[in-house]
Amino acid sequence: MPHALPRADVMGRLAADNPWWAEETARPFAADLPQRDHFAPFFELAADCALHRAVVLMGPRRVGKTVLLHQVVDTLLQQGAERRQILFATLDAPAYTGMELADFVELAAEMAGLDPNRPGWVIFDEIQYMANWERGLDTLAARWPALRCTVCGSAAPALRRMGDAEAAGRFAVYMLPPLSFAEFLRLSGGQRRDMKQLFTPERMDELNELLVRYMNFGGYPEAVVSERVRADMARFLRSEIIDRVLCSDMPGLYGISDVQELNRLLAVLALNSGREVTLEDLRGESGIAVNTLKRYLDYLEAAFLVVRLRRIDDAGRRFRRDRSFKVYLANPSMRTALFAPITGPDDPGLQPLLETAVVGQLLCSPALSRNTCYARWDGGEVALVGLHPVHGKPVLAFDIRWSDEGIAPSQKNGNGRCGAPTVPATTTRAARKAAGNGNGTQLRPLFEFARRHNVRKSYVTTRTTFTVGVQGATEFSYLPAGMLAFTLSSQAAERIFAKLVTADCG
Numbered sequence: 001m002p003h004a005l006p007r008a009d010v011m012g013r014l015a016a017d018n019p020w021w022a023e024e025t026a027r028p029f030a031a032d033l034p035q036r037d038h039f040a041p042f043f044e045l046a047a048d049c050a051l052h053r054a055v056v057l058m059g060p061r062r063v064g065k066t067v068l069l070h071q072v073v074d075t076l077l078q079q080g081a082e083r084r085q086i087l088f089a090t091l092d093a094p095a096y097t098g099m100e101l102a103d104f105v106e107l108a109a110e111m112a113g114l115d116p117n118r119p120g121w122v123i124f125d126e127i128q129y130m131a132n133w134e135r136g137l138d139t140l141a142a143r144w145p146a147l148r149c150t151v152c153g154s155a156a157p158a159l160r161r162m163g164d165a166e167a168a169g170r171f172a173v174y175m176l177p178p179l180s181f182a183e184f185l186r187l188s189g190g191q192r193r194d195m196k197q198l199f200t201p202e203r204m205d206e207l208n209e210l211l212v213r214y215m216n217f218g219g220y221p222e223a224v225v226s227e228r229v230r231a232d233m234a235r236f237l238r239s240e241i242i243d244r245v246l247c248s249d250m251p252g253l254y255g256i257s258d259v260q261e262l263n264r265l266l267a268v269l270a271l272n273s274g275r276e277v278t279l280e281d282l283r284g285e286s287g288i289a290v291n292t293l294k295r296y297l298d299y300l301e302a303a304f305l306v307v308r309l310r311r312i313d314d315a316g317r318r319f320r321r322d323r324s325f326k327v328y329l330a331n332p333s334m335r336t337a338l339f340a341p342i343t344g345p346d347d348p349g350l351q352p353l354l355e356t357a358v359v360g361q362l363l364c365s366p367a368l369s370r371n372t373c374y375a376r377w378d379g380g381e382v383a384l385v386g387l388h389p390v391h392g393k394p395v396l397a398f399d400i401r402w403s404d405e406g407i408a409p410s411q412k413n414g415n416g417r418c419g420a421p422t423v424p425a426t427t428t429r430a431a432r433k434a435a436g437n438g439n440g441t442q443l444r445p446l447f448e449f450a451r452r453h454n455v456r457k458s459y460v461t462t463r464t465t466f467t468v469g470v471q472g473a474t475e476f477s478y479l480p481a482g483m484l485a486f487t488l489s490s491q492a493a494e495r496i497f498a499k500l501v502t503a504d505c506g
Contacts, residue, residue: 005095013095014107020073020083021112027077028070028088034225036064037183039071042174046072049119049148051172054137056127057152059176060304060330061241064221065152066090066125068176072150076121084112085120092126101136105144116144127151138170154245177304177363178219178331180489181482185210187224199483204464207482208345214485215353216341219331219360237337242266245303256299261288265296269306270338273329274355276311276376297327304330307359312385314377316394316453326374330363332356345402345463354461354481355383355400361488367497368488380445388501395500397458399446402481404465450474456500459484 019026046055059065073088087108089096096104105122108114122140127133133151140149179187185198188210198207217223217233220241229236246262256262268286279290288296300306309326312318329335332353336342342350362368362384371389375382375397386396443460450458454473461481469476487496 030067030070031074046150054149056171056173087122090125091129122149124151127153180364181485182489184214184218211482215332216336217333219333233337270335328356328359351402394453399460
């Protein structure tokens with residue numbers, strides 16, 4: 001094991017990373033922090049020693065990856081796993097410079113008696129600091145197949161290579177997105193059993209205020225639980241996330257040398273999140289050459305700072321060349337921290353960010369995020385479209401707005417606020433069909449698109465109104481934006497999408 005530092009120093013660092021080797025009651029420092037909704041599925045994947053592939057946890061900075069790893073270790077210990085069969089190392093520690101992954105297992109065997117030929121767990125945080133880490137994982141799997149190896153890295157340094165590695169079946173990749181709206185509500189003090197109480201006419205103002213708070217700082221666990229971070233959100237975002245990604249996370253991997261140009265492009269995208277653009281548009285606004293823009297967009301997307309959606313036309317056809325596309329910030333709180341926070345539900349800056357927030361919820365569902373686009377044609381646009389994962393036909397459609405306008409009076413209850421539908425579900429289909437017509441102006445492109453493709457389910461977000469109508473084969477749900485954000489970020493979205501894609505979509 002060639003290494004620049006004395007062996008005793010390396011062993012001391014490794015002992016500090018694994019205090020449970022020496023103390024039966026020792027726990028990882030983050031064990032008691034709130035768990036994300038992703039903990040249960042990730043733990044099931046990371047704890048399974050029968051799966052002879054390494055697990056790679058990827059995601060943006062500061063969304064809780066390290067905490068998740070500590071909670072995996074703590075749960076293994078609580079479930080009775082042999083404490084000396086668990087190895088944890090944070091690879092950004094200077095003491096580990098120059099080590100190979102296999103060296104850690106050999107040291108743990110020497111220091112704690114870890115037996116690499118029996119089931120055990122090896123967990124490496126900040127894997128991007130290890131040169132040729134993919135090769136090291138392959139070596140571990142081939143040499144000690146009984147060990148369950150999990151590694152964690154932050155976005156850009158490795159993602160370009162991850163696609164080929166995952167496709168080849170070498171690794172099981174788990175993507176951890178920013179906090180969803182449902183997680184934000186829970187971590188903000190709400191309990192799941194109380195969530196439905198927010199969706200009542202009396203609490204619509206409260207729900208809207210919570211949605212504004214989510215858009216301002218809700219994507220990052222630290223900002224949700226720490227008043228200090230929220231008070232200086234701009235500094236937290238700039239120093240802990242953007243600067244580290246743009247300046248420290250190896251932009252050279254993408255051939256990027258001018259970080260100021262990259263910063264300028266990110267600012268342009270932040271101001272126009274959710275807008276349809278072309279490369280020529282971006283060139284004109286940023287002054288950056290088209291070929292360079294392509295490379296920068298690849299990097300920003302790989303770093304989980306932006307999301308691109310492709311376009312289809314009114315016939316549901318994709319374009320051979322994506323001349324036009326939509327670019328969103330991966331988290332709306334980036335926009336508000338870089339420029340100015342949303343001051344309340346009446347802030348004119350809320351509408352542009354609302355679609356960004358909804359797209360962020362789609363990232364929480366792998367099935368939905370892989371099959372979402374938007375539709376635009378001469379005379380019409382549908383903000384978001386969900387495609388069937390097999391035949392690619394539209395099965396979901398969304399119109400995203402922050403208004404109760406565009407819904408006919410018959411579609412509202414007495415005061416136009418959230419409440420029971422005017423047309424009950426038990427009435428005739430003809431009556432429910434009448435409720436789906438709206439005023440036929442603002443929502444006509446959505447109605448036409450849904451009718452043409454026999455879309456089974458469409459959503460129109462509102463500010464306070466909730467009702468349901470039917471046109472042809474399509475059920476239109478008009479519901480407050482906060483309700484849709486909650487639905488898309490919970491398991492309900494997976495169930496809805498799974499039901500639609502298994503139906504006969506024509």
